[in-house]
Amino acid sequence: MRGKSQRKVYLDHSASTPVDERVLDAMMPWFTRNYGNASSLHGPGRRAAQAIEDARETVARTLGCQPNEIVFNSGGTEGDNHAIRGGARTMRQAGQGAHLVSSPVEHSAVGETLAQLADLQGFTHTLMPVDRYGRVSAEAFRAACRDDTVLASVMLANNEVGSLQPVAELARFARERGILFHTDAVQAAGQLSLNVADLGVDLLGISGHKFYGPKGVGALYCRNGIALASNQTGGSHEEGRRAGTHNTPLIVGLARALELAGQEREQNVAHFRRMRDQLIDQVLLRVPDAELSGHPVERLPGHASLVLDGVDSSALLMHLDINGVAASGGSACKTGNPEPSAVLLAMGYSKRQAMGGLRLTVGHSTSEKDIDYAVDVIANSVEKLRRLAVVA
Numbered sequence: 001m002r003g004k005s006q007r008k009v010y011l012d013h014s015a016s017t018p019v020d021e022r023v024l025d026a027m028m029p030w031f032t033r034n035y036g037n038a039s040s041l042h043g044p045g046r047r048a049a050q051a052i053e054d055a056r057e058t059v060a061r062t063l064g065c066q067p068n069e070i071v072f073n074s075g076g077t078e079g080d081n082h083a084i085r086g087g088a089r090t091m092r093q094a095g096q097g098a099h100l101v102s103s104p105v106e107h108s109a110v111g112e113t114l115a116q117l118a119d120l121q122g123f124t125h126t127l128m129p130v131d132r133y134g135r136v137s138a139e140a141f142r143a144a145c146r147d148d149t150v151l152a153s154v155m156l157a158n159n160e161v162g163s164l165q166p167v168a169e170l171a172r173f174a175r176e177r178g179i180l181f182h183t184d185a186v187q188a189a190g191q192l193s194l195n196v197a198d199l200g201v202d203l204l205g206i207s208g209h210k211f212y213g214p215k216g217v218g219a220l221y222c223r224n225g226i227a228l229a230s231n232q233t234g235g236s237h238e239e240g241r242r243a244g245t246h247n248t249p250l251i252v253g254l255a256r257a258l259e260l261a262g263q264e265r266e267q268n269v270a271h272f273r274r275m276r277d278q279l280i281d282q283v284l285l286r287v288p289d290a291e292l293s294g295h296p297v298e299r300l301p302g303h304a305s306l307v308l309d310g311v312d313s314s315a316l317l318m319h320l321d322i323n324g325v326a327a328s329g330g331s332a333c334k335t336g337n338p339e340p341s342a343v344l345l346a347m348g349y350s351k352r353q354a355m356g357g358l359r360l361t362v363g364h365s366t367s368e369k370d371i372d373y374a375v376d377v378i379a380n381s382v383e384k385l386r387r388l389a390v391v392a
Contacts, residue, residue: 012326012360019253030248051251051252071238072242075208080184082228101152135163152181156192157299189210191265217254316382323381327359
């Protein structure tokens with residue numbers, strides 16, 4: 001039973017972050033005083049439309065692109081779907097082919113979209129192998145691409161193990177071959193540079209609630225010259241690329257959150273790294289047979305992921321929650337699923353090991369005392385679960 005003075009430690013910032021109060025302040029007038037529909041011609045509508053265009057310019061500055069290359073949407077899942085479905089269909093219609101390339105460690109919004117395109121719409125797709133760290137090699141990418149390859153999707157940073165992918169190198173090869181390149185940058189936003197010119201990508205998606213913005217809003221960068229087919233019909237919003245009434249407050253919030261993340265990224269990343277390294281070092285010291293998963297260096301600054309052999313992650317998460325520590329067994333979209341992590345399996349871990357994945361992700365407010373408390377709880381919980389497993 002939780003004690004009244006029990007510490008509460010939130011280590012699941014890769015799943016979602018709190019809305020920054022400055023972001024909330026920017027959003028509130030568009031919920032209350034300025035509530036016009038941005039498609040209306042009257043004054044309230046024009047003010048809303050201007051707020052959206054101002055937000056578009058803010059996002060474009062952060063990504064280093066033109067404002068008309070930004071498509072606002074409901075978040076990362078919609079952005080992945082729109083980029084892959086729209087890009088693949090456009091390329092096939094142009095007679096370029098129907099082959100898609102990706103990796104087995106992508107978010108399910110990418111993986112399941114590719115599978116459905118193959119199952120129902122006649123596309124074929126190749127999943128490249130990854131190494132022990134969950135990373136794709138340039139050699140594997142070149143080998144997977146064919147003459148009829150029209151689109152490739154490789155995430156910038158993995159949501160489960162935090163490993164960074166060599167996106168700029170892969171995108172450069174794709175551009176030389178006339179292959180559209182999409183990257184899911186949902187986890188990277190707020191922690192890494194997302195300059196699309198440096199990355200060389202054609203399509204890139206972000207989601208507001210990963211960097212202290214609101215849930216239910218995201219943005220897709222779509223390079224000029226790509227006639228991306230809309231996934232939904234019903235209006236000419238977003239230059240015909242995404243039908244539906246603009247959610248002005250959330251769009252304003254997304255832009256403000258991204259602006260703040262860019263302005264404060266250096267100091268935030270330094271803090272994230274300190275907390276992450278302390279967390280990793282202490283868990284590896286205190287928990288026998290704990291193993292860091294993902295790349296030891298080329299990983300997100302705020303992301304710690306581990307494999308705890310002989311421990312079921314679902315049971316561990318319940319023990320942590322009872323003791324006030326919020327964490328994840330991998331992707332928040334899969335938490336509670338008794339199946340082993342597909343990402344860890346693709347990285348070469350056994351089924352037994354893949355059942356014991358633990359993701360711990362720090363944030364702005366994470367303190368050294370939080371880390372100390374969380375490690376105590378993790379170490380005690382793992383010891384208890386392993387002891388119970390032996391008895392059983």
